[in-house]
Amino acid sequence: MFSVTVRDHIMIAHSFSGEVFGPAQKLHGATFVVDATFKRPALDDDNIVVDIGLASEQLRDVCGALSYRNLDDEPDFAGVNTSTEFLAKVIADRLADRISAGALGPGAAGLTGLAVTLHESHIAWAGYERDL
Amino acid sequence: MFSVTVRDHIMIAHSFSGEVFGPAQKLHGATFVVDATFKRPALDDDNIVVDIGLASEQLRDVCGALSYRNLDDEPDFAGVNTSTEFLAKVIADRLADRISAGALGPGAAGLTGLAVTLHESHIAWAGYERDL
Amino acid sequence: MFSVTVRDHIMIAHSFSGEVFGPAQKLHGATFVVDATFKRPALDDDNIVVDIGLASEQLRDVCGALSYRNLDDEPDFAGVNTSTEFLAKVIADRLADRISAGALGPGAAGLTGLAVTLHESHIAWAGYERDL
Amino acid sequence: MFSVTVRDHIMIAHSFSGEVFGPAQKLHGATFVVDATFKRPALDDDNIVVDIGLASEQLRDVCGALSYRNLDDEPDFAGVNTSTEFLAKVIADRLADRISAGALGPGAAGLTGLAVTLHESHIAWAGYERDL
Amino acid sequence: MFSVTVRDHIMIAHSFSGEVFGPAQKLHGATFVVDATFKRPALDDDNIVVDIGLASEQLRDVCGALSYRNLDDEPDFAGVNTSTEFLAKVIADRLADRISAGALGPGAAGLTGLAVTLHESHIAWAGYERDL
Amino acid sequence: MFSVTVRDHIMIAHSFSGEVFGPAQKLHGATFVVDATFKRPALDDDNIVVDIGLASEQLRDVCGALSYRNLDDEPDFAGVNTSTEFLAKVIADRLADRISAGALGPGAAGLTGLAVTLHESHIAWAGYERDL
Numbered sequence: 001m002f003s004v005t006v007r008d009h010i011m012i013a014h015s016f017s018g019e020v021f022g023p024a025q026k027l028h029g030a031t032f033v034v035d036a037t038f039k040r041p042a043l044d045d046d047n048i049v050v051d052i053g054l055a056s057e058q059l060r061d062v063c064g065a066l067s068y069r070n071l072d073d074e075p076d077f078a079g080v081n082t083s084t085e086f087l088a089k090v091i092a093d094r095l096a097d098r099i100s101a102g103a104l105g106p107g108a109a110g111l112t113g114l115a116v117t118l119h120e121s122h123i124a125w126a127g128y129e130r131d132l
Numbered sequence: 133m134f135s136v137t138v139r140d141h142i143m144i145a146h147s148f149s150g151e152v153f154g155p156a157q158k159l160h161g162a163t164f165v166v167d168a169t170f171k172r173p174a175l176d177d178d179n180i181v182v183d184i185g186l187a188s189e190q191l192r193d194v195c196g197a198l199s200y201r202n203l204d205d206e207p208d209f210a211g212v213n214t215s216t217e218f219l220a221k222v223i224a225d226r227l228a229d230r231i232s233a234g235a236l237g238p239g240a241a242g243l244t245g246l247a248v249t250l251h252e253s254h255i256a257w258a259g260y261e262r263d264l
Numbered sequence: 265m266f267s268v269t270v271r272d273h274i275m276i277a278h279s280f281s282g283e284v285f286g287p288a289q290k291l292h293g294a295t296f297v298v299d300a301t302f303k304r305p306a307l308d309d310d311n312i313v314v315d316i317g318l319a320s321e322q323l324r325d326v327c328g329a330l331s332y333r334n335l336d337d338e339p340d341f342a343g344v345n346t347s348t349e350f351l352a353k354v355i356a357d358r359l360a361d362r363i364s365a366g367a368l369g370p371g372a373a374g375l376t377g378l379a380v381t382l383h384e385s386h387i388a389w390a391g392y393e394r395d396l
Numbered sequence: 397m398f399s400v401t402v403r404d405h406i407m408i409a410h411s412f413s414g415e416v417f418g419p420a421q422k423l424h425g426a427t428f429v430v431d432a433t434f435k436r437p438a439l440d441d442d443n444i445v446v447d448i449g450l451a452s453e454q455l456r457d458v459c460g461a462l463s464y465r466n467l468d469d470e471p472d473f474a475g476v477n478t479s480t481e482f483l484a485k486v487i488a489d490r491l492a493d494r495i496s497a498g499a500l501g502p503g504a505a506g507l508t509g510l511a512v513t514l515h516e517s518h519i520a521w522a523g524y525e526r527d528l
Numbered sequence: 529m530f531s532v533t534v535r536d537h538i539m540i541a542h543s544f545s546g547e548v549f550g551p552a553q554k555l556h557g558a559t560f561v562v563d564a565t566f567k568r569p570a571l572d573d574d575n576i577v578v579d580i581g582l583a584s585e586q587l588r589d590v591c592g593a594l595s596y597r598n599l600d601d602e603p604d605f606a607g608v609n610t611s612t613e614f615l616a617k618v619i620a621d622r623l624a625d626r627i628s629a630g631a632l633g634p635g636a637a638g639l640t641g642l643a644v645t646l647h648e649s650h651i652a653w654a655g656y657e658r659d660l
Numbered sequence: 661m662f663s664v665t666v667r668d669h670i671m672i673a674h675s676f677s678g679e680v681f682g683p684a685q686k687l688h689g690a691t692f693v694v695d696a697t698f699k700r701p702a703l704d705d706d707n708i709v710v711d712i713g714l715a716s717e718q719l720r721d722v723c724g725a726l727s728y729r730n731l732d733d734e735p736d737f738a739g740v741n742t743s744t745e746f747l748a749k750v751i752a753d754r755l756a757d758r759i760s761a762g763a764l765g766p767g768a769a770g771l772t773g774l775a776v777t778l779h780e781s782h783i784a785w786a787g788y789e790r791d792l
Contacts, residue, residue: 001526002481007519009385013277013293013334018178020237022185023332029277029293033386046414047477052520053418068287070277081179085134105416121273122297122782123139124184130133141781145673145689145730150442152501154449155728161673161689165782200683202673213443217398253669254650254693255403256448262397265790266745271783282574284633286581310678311741316784317682345575349530369680386518387535388580394529405649409541409557409598419596425541425557429650464551466541517537518561546706548765550713609707613662651667652712658661 001113004049005037006056010067014082021081027072032087032118034063036095038104039113050111054104062094084118084126092116092128099132133245136181137169138188142199146214153213159204164219164250166195168227170236171245182243186236194226216250216258224248224260231264265377268313269301270320274331278346285345291336296351296382298327300359302368303377314375318368326358348382352392356380360396397509400445401433402452406463410478417477423468428483428514430459432491434500435509446507450500458490480514480522488512488524495528529641532577533565534584538595542610549609555600560615560646562591564623566632567641578639582632590622612646612654620644620656627660661773664709665697666716670727674742681741687732692747692778694723696755698764699773710771714764722754744778748788752776756792 013029036059038050071082080086092114099108117127145161168191170182203214212218224246231240249259277293300323302314335346344350356378363372381391409425432455434446467478476482488510495504513523541557564587566578599610608614620642627636645655673689696719698710731742740746752774759768777787 002485002522002524004481004522005520007386009387011288011292011294011385013291016178020178020180020183020185020239024275026332027277027334028275028332029295029334030275031293031295031385043479043481046412046416046479047482048416048479049481049522051416053416056520068290068292070291070293083175083178083180085136085175085181086179089134107416121275121295122271123188123273124137126134126136126181128134139782141783143684143688143690143781145687148442152442152444152447152449152503156671158728159673159730160671160728161691161730162671163689163691163781200686200688202687202689215439215442215444217400217439217445218443221398253671253691254667255669256401256452258398258400258445260398266749266786266788268745268786269784280574284574284576284579284581284635307743307745310676310680310743311746312680312743313745313786315680317680320784347571347574347576349532349571349577350575353530371680387584388533390530390532390577392530403650405651407552407556407558407649409555420539422596423541423598424539424596425559425598426539427557427559427649464554464556466555466557517539517559518535519537544706548706548708548711548713548767611703611706611708613664613703613709614707617662651716652665654662654664654709656662 001039001041002043002049003037003039004052004055005035006052006059007033007035008059008063009033010063012066012069012071014071016081016083018081030120032084032120034059034091035117036091037115038111040110041112042110044107044110046107050108051105058095058098058103062091084120085128088116088118088126088128092130096130096132133171133173134175134181135169135171136184136187137167138184138191139165139167140191140195141165142195144198144201144203146203148213148215150213162252164216164252166191166223167249168223169247170243172242173244174242176239176242178239182240183237190227190230190235194223216252217260220248220250220258220260224262228262228264265303265305266307266313267301267303268316268319269299270316270323271297271299272323272327273297274327276330276333276335278335280345282345294384296348296384298323298355299381300355301379302375304374305376306374308371308374310371314372315369322359322362322367326355348384348390349392352380352382352390356392356394360394363396397435397437398439398445399433399435400448400451401431402448402455403429403431404455404459405429406459408462408465408467410467412477412479414477426516428480428516430455430487431513432487433511434507435511436506437508438506440503440506442503446504447501454491454494454499458487480516481524484512484514484522484524488526492526492528529567529569530571530577531565531567532580532583533563534580534587535561535563536587536591537561538591540594540597540599542599544609544611546609558648560612560648562587562619563645564619565643566639568638569640570638572635572638574635578636579633586623586626586631590619612648613656616644616646616654616656620658624658624660661699661701662703662709663697663699664712664715665695666712666719667693667695668719668723669693670723672726672729672731674731676741676743678741690780692744692780694719694751695777696751697775698771700770701772702770704767704770706767710768711765718755718758718763722751744780744786745788748776748778748786752788752790756790759792
């Protein structure tokens with residue numbers, strides 16, 4: 001299995017609901033360094049997993065739609081705890097939609113898997129992995 | 133599949149038995165930066181993989197029981213080469229026991245996998261991965 | 265010159281005032297990974313720069329008083345842009361006050377300099393350096 | 397499953413053929429930081445995954461045969477786009493051949509998998525994973 | 529003293545002249561992860577060291593003029609060993625010229641120092657530091 | 661000012677004497693990732709700070725004389741707390757002696773400063789800086 005990973009980041013405010021979150025129930029924020037990994041069993045005709053330029057662009061776009069926001073105010077996340085692991089899935093699913101829509105080019109039809117990791121600090125990160 | 137990882141570290145002395153270890157047969161030591169990854173296919177009611185506060189606490193506890201010791205003197209490891217990969221399994225198994233005993237809370241019942249990586253330097257690390 | 269550095273982190277929400285900040289004028293947030301460096305020309309009687317346990321504790325305390333907050337609501341920062349570089353100074357000055365007050369022990373009287381770096385992402389960080 | 401990873405690096409020149417590569421169609425170069433991960437379900441008689449000394453030596457050797465070269469001039473890669481993901485497979489396959497030939501010692505017979513990751517910058521990396 | 533650092537990277541081919549360079553006398557290449565640090569003794573009216581957006585843009589521009597090239601073919605570097613430390617100075621001096629020309633905005637007039645570090649691998653980096 | 665840094669590591673056992681060290685009074689150990697930085701105001705005739713091959717070799721040698729040992733048993737360190745900051749000085753001074761003795765070649769005569777940093781974990785490091 002081959003893979004290619006590109007990295008970007010978002011900076012957001014949010015708060016959590018539930019005693020399990022302790023002090024994180026208050027409005028606070030995070031930088032999430034976002035790694036998106038694209039997977040396929042065989043390389044395409046250009047000998048690559050994916051057009052890394054397009055992959056970086058699409059990740060930047062998906063990150064741009066989340067960054068510099070208070071996620072508590074986003075209609076998409078109303079009543080939802082925007083945990084690191086949940087946001088990993090949001091980003092993975094949005095990237096998957098773009099891949100289906102052809103945004104990574106025709107070669108990307110061969111992609112079979114996608115993993116997204118969000119690093120919230122030097123001592124904690126979370127991820128979500130799915131098929132395509 | 134979702135995952136959450138927390139990081140801690142231990143500082144230990146030990147020696148190895150067997151020619152394969154070369155100079156590491158002498159008493160020496162290591163810092164192991166320890167990453168523990170908790171996995172599950174679906175998030176819990178709080179929209180998380182695990183209570184990250186409890187997970188960090190349990191990892192700190194498991195690390196605390198190993199750190200600042202000469203592992204050659206620990207009864208648990210008598211006659212055993214405490215290699216990086218072996219210690220990854222020790223930490224994973226001890227975390228798994230705590231999960232079974234409820235130390236990560238009731239939500240942790242949904243965890244299905246655990247991976248532990250020990251970084252011994254900037255050029256070498258080892259890991260162990262198991263089901264829960 | 266000798267130095268010792270310890271690392272901790274804070275997770276905060278804030279917004280900026282001024283066109284120069286672009287999208288960061290909106291309420292957003294950041295994880296700041298905080299490195300505090302203590303300096304002195306000669307080691308103390310224990311052959312160290314500072315009691316690293318006390319230094320870590322004091323840094324955790326100073327970080328704890330900033331973390332999991334919306335800095336826009338903090339009276340200390342009313343009408344102030346809490347930029348990364350500004351926050352580096354805030355943390356350095358608060359640590360310096362604690363050093364003066366003896367919180368790092370009598371050996372810390374020999375400290376002559378302090379530097380604080382705040383990493384806001386994998387591609388940007390800021391710092392402040394001062395004498396003691 | 398147990399794993400051990402060792403890190404080395406190569407510094408090469410190359411160019412790519414195909415519009416998808418944009419400016420990388422021109423002769424340029426890269427440092428690839430190379431991580432080779434060796435996997436097996438159970439440890440050997442010395443309680444390790446692999447002799448880390450031999451593993452590092454073999455990786456250094458495989459890297460040495462690629463480094464400080466213009467890959468466009470290498471007969472092995474004539475007419476081939478030496479993408480990061482492709483080079484990950486080259487290194488993995490060359491390591492696998494050496495394992496088969498006994499270069500990692502008799503204990504290495506128990507290895508069942510191999511993964512190679514090449515980091516081309518702080519924001520992009522690629523990998524290849526195979527059975528042994 | 530305050531500082532702000534932004535990171536970018538370049539991917540280049542080059543060769544060196546002189547026996548001291550050993551195998552690096554052959555055409556090879558490197559990724560240089562580039563950190564540019566801007567310094568000043570006091571913050572500007574916006575409470576910052578420099579407009580980080582403009583600083584990142586100017587660094588990207590300076591890097592863009594070097595990246596995806598064979599430096600052996602660049603007229604600017606004819607007959608010159610484009611060592612990591614030399615390239616750090618090239619990038620620092622080009623950034624300094626842009627600062628003088630006002631490319632970082634009027635607030636940047638208060639900058640007094642500039643440091644550039646180029647990471648060529650996980651085990652080697654080089655830098656150049658100058659006044660403004 | 662120009663600089664070049666090379667990285668290596670040591671793995672040692674030791675214990676500390678003094679209540680300030682808490683649990684580290686017991687025999688334990690550490691991996692120290694060692695960064696040695698060589699400085700000079702102008703480049704040499706080859707356009708470099710130092711022959712990076714020789715610098716890496718000398719650092720490896722100096723590290724080799726410390727690694728895979730129990731520092732409590734080393735005559736050089738009898739009755740001394742081998743703290744991270746102290747060991748940074750030991751390594752810097754040993755490198756300085758080698759530079760004086762010509763081990764980095766004649767070009768190294770232009771070196772004016774040396775800094776050594778020892779990373780003991782992901783959250784703590786120490787350094788020593790001196791003139792040459």
